[in-house]
Amino acid sequence: MSFDVIVRGGQVVTPDGVRRVDIGMAGGQIVALGEELTGAGAEVDARGLHVFPGVVDAHVHLNEPGRTDWEGFETGTRALAAGGATTFLDMPLNSSPPLLTRERFDEKRALGEQKSLLDFGLWGGLTPLNLDQLDDLADAGVIGFKAFMSNSGLDEFPAVDDVTLYEGMRIAARLGLVVGTHAESDDFTRRLTQTARAEGKSGVRDYLASRPVVTELEAVQRALLYAHETGAALHLVHLSSGAAVALAAEWRARGVDVTVETCPHYLHFTDDDVERVGAALKCAPPLRPKDVQDDLWRHVLAGEVDTVGSDHSPAPPDMKTSDDFFALWGGISGAQSTLNVLLDGGHHRRGLPLELVAALSALAPARRFRLPNKGRVEVGCDADFALVRLDESFTLTDLHDRWQQNPYRGETFRGRVVATYLRGRKVYEDGVFDGSVRGKLLKPDS
Ligand SMILES: NC(=O)N[C@H]1NC(=O)NC1=O
Numbered sequence: 001m002s003f004d005v006i007v008r009g010g011q012v013v014t015p016d017g018v019r020r021v022d023i024g025m026a027g028g029q030i031v032a033l034g035e036e037l038t039g040a041g042a043e044v045d046a047r048g049l050h051v052f053p054g055v056v057d058a059h060v061h062l063n064e065p066g067r068t069d070w071e072g073f074e075t076g077t078r079a080l081a082a083g084g085a086t087t088f089l090d091m092p093l094n095s096s097p098p099l100l101t102r103e104r105f106d107e108k109r110a111l112g113e114q115k116s117l118l119d120f121g122l123w124g125g126l127t128p129l130n131l132d133q134l135d136d137l138a139d140a141g142v143i144g145f146k147a148f149m150s151n152s153g154l155d156e157f158p159a160v161d162d163v164t165l166y167e168g169m170r171i172a173a174r175l176g177l178v179v180g181t182h183a184e185s186d187d188f189t190r191r192l193t194q195t196a197r198a199e200g201k202s203g204v205r206d207y208l209a210s211r212p213v214v215t216e217l218e219a220v221q222r223a224l225l226y227a228h229e230t231g232a233a234l235h236l237v238h239l240s241s242g243a244a245v246a247l248a249a250e251w252r253a254r255g256v257d258v259t260v261e262t263c264p265h266y267l268h269f270t271d272d273d274v275e276r277v278g279a280a281l282k283c284a285p286p287l288r289p290k291d292v293q294d295d296l297w298r299h300v301l302a303g304e305v306d307t308v309g310s311d312h313s314p315a316p317p318d319m320k321t322s323d324d325f326f327a328l329w330g331g332i333s334g335a336q337s338t339l340n341v342l343l344d345g346g347h348h349r350r351g352l353p354l355e356l357v358a359a360l361s362a363l364a365p366a367r368r369f370r371l372p373n374k375g376r377v378e379v380g381c382d383a384d385f386a387l388v389r390l391d392e393s394f395t396l397t398d399l400h401d402r403w404q405q406n407p408y409r410g411e412t413f414r415g416r417v418v419a420t421y422l423r424g425r426k427v428y429e430d431g432v433f434d435g436s437v438r439g440k441l442l443k444p445d446s
């Protein structure tokens with residue numbers, strides 16, 4: 001057998017375990033895994049390194065067109081690649097206009113094909129404005145429909161009311177596509193925010209108190225009920241509490257097709273960090289106290305969380321600067337650090353098995369969004385992988401996202417991404433990118 005490239009001597013993290021094998025690649029795909037492979041024009045020396053499947057980040061906001069100044073395909077995909085990602089799924093907001101129609105799909109697709117270093121899929125929006133567009137969006141190739149159950153922060157992407165969410169799920173079930181929900185109760189968040197502001201409250205703790213865990217649980221429960229009644233596949237994004245994960249598990253046992261995502265920031269930072277760091281750690285749902293975080297980790301370790309996505313959502317510095325914490329943009333720049341958090345906080349500190357790191361960051365999102373060639377280092381898959389020096393400790397200073405108001409700056413992690421390969425091509429190594437690599441659009445396999 002002949003190969004274009006052999007990746008030699010790495011510890012390969014496969015779904016079945018970690019094995020020291022060579023990887024033979026041809027035509028951008030993995031064509032052999034075996035001992036002492038021979039017959040390639042070129043070799044990558046992976047001795048002393050772990051080979052992880054390229055991260056499939058199912059939750060990023062790169063905001064093109066319209067808000068490229070917040071974050072765009074060029075800088076966003078650099079940050080992702082430096083963190084070991086090879087595939088990402090872009091949210092329908094905060095691009096402007098948001099992706100609510102086929103026309104916007106075609107527009108964003110063209111921009112991605114021009115600029116993205118990595119393969120990508122596109123979420124379509126599910127809002128009261130575009131229920132009649134979902135069939136067209138499915139036809140265009142969206143990987144799922146994203147709905148906000150509370151204020152998105154942008155008027156052009158209104159939250160769903162209950163009937164819209166229910167009807168949208170009925171349509172999505174017919175189309176065979178996943179519905180992703182930002183599950184926070186609008187009634188709770190709106191009222192608690194109004195009350196706090198009316199009382200002149202504007203601090204970090206006031207903001208955190210305006211979005212308690214019950215806010216999440218109430219919306220999660222409602223989304224699960226509608227998924228149960230409609231048969232829709234539900235993906236609960238950015239769950240911030242173990243209690244919400246447990247609720248999803250209960251409904252899964254009742255037959256709901258549900259998967260759950262959490263984000264690196266809920267695993268790495270707490271409410272105290274928001275007080276210390278400020279605006280860079282404002283997000284919704286907000287960061288939680290240590291005991292809630294510990295409980296979330298327990299659910300991750302028990303294998304009850306399906307995916308970890310970054311929810312990378314930067315904004316320009318002027319939107320992250322105010323004396324009023326309520327007025328700041330909510331969104332965290334985290335595209336580069338998902339694997340770091342899972343390896344350091346998960347594997348090294350809490351014993352999370354490497355196969356589970358790979359499942360959370362790559363295999364499960366690829367499965368959920370029906371990307372059969374992604375998410376695994378296995379024969380027949382795309383040659384998408386990250387080379388990782390598992391035991392190296394380093395301080396993260398070299399960040400590549402647009403604004404770099406990044407809460408992970410200066411954090412120390414054990415487990416460093418050395419290089420990232422997309423379909424056999426090296427996109428990133430040691431701070432340097434091959435800017436000539438271009439990703440392609442991925443649609444869900446039918
Ligand atoms: N619009 C947007 O990016 N919102 C994200 N930011 C955040 O903190 N939570 C979100 O859902």
Ligand SMILES: [Zn+2]
Nearest residue numbers: 182237238284
């Ligand atoms: Zn959200």
Ligand SMILES: [Zn+2]
Nearest residue numbers: 059091311313
């Ligand atoms: Zn998001």
